[in-house]
Amino acid sequence: MVRDTSGLDNFDVGVTDIPLAADKPPTSLATADYHICGAFVDTLPTHSRVRLPCESARGRYVFVRAKGDGGLAKMIICEMEVYVQSPTELQNAALSNKATEQSSLSPPGVAMRAIDGKMDVAWWLNSCSYTNIEDDPWWRVDLSHLYTVWHVTVTNFRQPVLRDFMIWMSVNDPAVPPNDGTHCGNYSGPPWHVGVSHVTCVQPPVLARYVALIAHGKHTILMLCEIQVFGQLVTCPGVKPAVGEKYKEPTCTSGKKLYKDTCEVSCEFGYNLTSSDGVHKCTENGTWSNNVTCELAKCPPIKKADGEIYNVTCITDTKVYNDTCEVSCERGYNMTGSDTVHKCTENGTWSNNVTCERVSCPPLTPTGGETYRDTSCTSGKKVYNDTCEVSCELGYNLTNSDGVHKCTENGTWSNNVTCELVKCPPITKSEVEIYNITCTTVTKVYNDTCEVSCEVGYNLTNSDGVHKCTENGTWSNNVTCEHLRVRYTRDIVDLTVGLFDWRALRH
Template sequence: MFHLRLTCAFLAVLTLGMWREGGAGTLTKEQASHIARRLTQIHEKVKRLTLRVANASLSLQSMANTGFPAVLPATQATFVVPTEATQTQTAYACGESGTLQLSCEDGRTLLILDANYGRTSTDHACPCSSCRADCRAASSLSVMRRACQGEQQCAVQAAYYKFGGDPCRGVQKYLEVSYRCITESNVALRQPATASSYPTPWGPDKAVDGFRGTSVVANQCLHTEQLYQPWWKVDLGVHYTVNRVSVLNRGDCCGERLQNFQVRVGPNENFAQNGQCGETYTARPANGATIVVYCDQPMSGRYVSIQVIGRSVNLQFCEVEVFAEKAIRLVGGSLGNEGRVEVLHDNQWGTICDDDWDINDAHVVCRMLGYADAHEARSNAAFGIGTGPIWLDDVACSGTESSLADCYHRGFGNHNCGHTEDAGLVCSGLCPNPPVLYAASISGCGAPYSEGETCTYSCNTGYFMDGGSRTRTCSGAGTWSGSDLVCTRISCYWEGTAVFCNPGDCDWGRYVRSDKCGDGLCCWTGHKIYCCNA
């Protein structure tokens, strides 16, 4: 082991010396690069050999003590080998019952590029006594994508039953995954869509409106006329690198109509000319199911289409999400639609200076992130001070551009700012469904809940308003005004027809004091007085 390490050191010194001295025998850049790669490979082999020696030592010690070789325990640790040039990382867990754990920093999610449960190398850091190099569970990639893709972190046990069976009995296996941590978002939201045909209430825009209702009867979904191989298509506006497409099936009926569909991604408006993302979905989908189609490799394109193949049916689904890697993100906000603006350049995230930063610049960023527009532009590091480079300064958008790349700026890395001037924004967002409250009813509003939408609450019969807000309005920032209505159960104290506690214009929810209710509040409603059990 010592001699191998000494050889590596000697080669490194020799290479450096020849590069510096010049003259006859000088290495070319290509030769030096080749030697550097070989040194890296040798270093990895040294680490692997070290692990094997340690395991062999453990086994010999066990034989000395017990007469039996040690059974190597399943390794629970996950080993990660990053590759900076491509941002691709490789992680592996040794042992047939080890657990592979993957994670990304806040704001980034996992993109699974390749996976193998089995053994494809006899010269791997995970040792083996019974070795093969052709062992691979066919479901390796699909299992890892289902468990991890789009998540910030995940854990998968390297057990044969997780992968549909043992691909090579008696062979020491490992789970190995290649992945990247990316900034990913739904780029299809509220983008223009078309379909082969459709009755008026069930147009193609229903599939990208951001609402996840699953009822065709309630006009929440796309519903084409019955045609041979019906289709739907969305125009993303610009080219994105698409990783996966999620399709929400109709929930109130007829989910099988989506069987045998294909997803295509590409630059051509004629979607038949674009490449297919993943495999044709041939299973019979359940009502209301979410079906995720993973592209074999990330695909670049502006148009995404869904088409039923070989059947004459009504094409029906309720929401389509197209997930793509984006070079822009929001950091530091309390909600997903707000934060400090950061852009990815030269494989490094950096901020934007707030010089000339205004609502037009914010509009462009919000549309890049899938929102309709911006609610507010923020300056002076309103969402905290960033780190790393300041990539852009003096950004000047008209507000109609599809990308910051189309706006004027001083060039990447050229600025006269500090991080106390980091730019931020709040995007206009749809409000979530209004809260369902105990003993209360809601009226006067309906999804999708956009800016200005007002919902009215009332307490159910037998309950009175004991705090909170009767009306809630959706703000442009995607939050509801007011506070939750509190409804408290009341009991009735019957007073016949006598008006003994009428405070004048007493109405439901208006309270007075009454000696008939002890120290409790009461409310006069005509022929009854309600004691509120205070």
């Protein structure tokens, strides 16, 4: 809006992003570098105003350009107002807030009256706040929540006039201007009898919860009939899972999801948080503090424990929730459970405690008719690949040369080693020895006996004539029959008459 006192005619208003030097008029810009909001071709009456709408124009620099017939012209502009629109719909954040203060109180002008929504500027009807006469008087308001503030509007009564003031803002602590907080902007202008002062922040928007106004460097009364702080409440969007993530409904400290509000995230069954607490916090820029995500629970690789040997076949390499791995034991090992399948559970562990144990063989016991001595084994467990050496009792011999049993992968012993009774050879008559043989058994095995008797005219060399089969397969006695020899006697005295074997008298 242009307000003129001299009769301005035939001009247009444009907007551009390109700075214009004093010696370069807007006509030096290329057509594509600026946007014409509108033009006025009639004569603007003295002390009048004209409003030119500028829809969808974006820029930082605004110019007014007189359009004449090429001759010299003079342009006098008493006031030019440029109204901008913020990116979003704004609200008066100060309206009816209870937390207000001012540097001093001149009853009944309490600080609360500057945000009561009454725009009639009738201070005598208690619609304005005011301080005592003092140096650097100030006023401030707590907006209760964090806002992005774009501009401040001050409505004031004619006496005393509010000519020059500063706007300060802060996020966490009440701004005590002009020392703390962020400087939004200043107002410096002529005294208006009844008017509205607009202050747009220099670099909008400004994050603020506390807004303060100060007449810095002045010794005056600070009267404020209405202050409007236009901004947008800082909120965070709903907590939503990213693609492929599984959240449960978050638990938040408030449903509005305001600045400093927190939402605790928990994951669906089978998913784990990527951080320890899963807490999102709404930050001052309207985003959540933690990039908390849910990931599928992962199980560790299946490793061979000490003494266990097995092969593992998995359906995927990731080994995440619901993945399965099939375990098979190597040769000589058996499963401890019936199910050979491991399944990755929701807590990142495998479902079955399947292990492989070495095959064990039963104790070595003699079969019918076999007699073992104590066996000597490589271990007391008698498991796969263990060996046991068998020795026979006295009088028994092994059926093979080494007598070693080995525990096989199917839980049986490798060799069918047995002990058999020692056998002695038959007792035969020699050419010189003549005897009869009577044995207890036909087999002539260990401990069997054979009784030897000599023919007539022969005598045994030992008293009993018994052969016994020993543990080493030989007969115990070297029994022989010797020819009976009788010495000749020349003098026969008292010889009894009878029949005698003629051979007895040969000598």
